[in-house]
Amino acid sequence: MRRVTAVLLAAALGLTLAGTAGGPATADDPAVPRLHREGRHLVDQYGRIVVVHGLNLVWKRAPYAPPDTAAGFTTADADWLARYGFNGTRLGVLWAGVTPNAPGVADPAYFQKWDRVVDLLADRGIWMQFDQHQDMWNETYGGEGVPAWAAKRPFPFSLLPWIPLPFPEGYWTPEVSTVFDNFWAN
Known part of the structure; x- marks a missing residue:
């Protein structure tokens, strides 16, 4: 009986290894x-x-x-x-x-x-x-994703310097909201 068990285990192991040898x-x-x-x-x-x-x-x-x-x-x-x-x-x-x-x-x-x-x-x-x-639209706002040519600051926000905010706080500013609105409205 031990011999049959050993042969079956060896065969099972061989088949398992053959199936994973690729x-x-x-x-x-x-x-x-x-x-x-x-x-x-x-x-x-x-x-x-x-x-x-x-x-x-x-x-x-x-x-x-x-x-x-x-x-x-x-x-x-x-x-x-x-x-x-x-x-x-x-x-x-x-x-x-x-x-x-x-x-x-x-x-x-x-x-x-x-x-x-x-x-x-x-x-x-x-x-x-x-x-x-993309994160926070563009590098202008401390993020990335949108190319500079598509990320012009909107008026009247462009009259003042952007105040850097940590991620993700910039998303909730009127300026970043405006650039997203302008993109989807275009």
């Missing part, structure tokens, strides 16, 4: 399902609710995308996320990075920087959610 998951791998929404949940292809264990990746200063350095996001960082079970990220894409100089003139270099990060994450089976990120 390389890392890839974006095209069916083991990395495309998620979709059902009601208030993200679900996989079988309708199972998915809990995303993720990290926030937002670069809030120009050039608004991570460099391929230790201060940014590297292959080693992506490997670390996968090794420790992270399966999702929130990538902060800022309008100020997309069109930094003029309306409708996109910066291809900005997208190339994010393409590198997307490839690193996708190659490891890590889901991504893109966030059109």
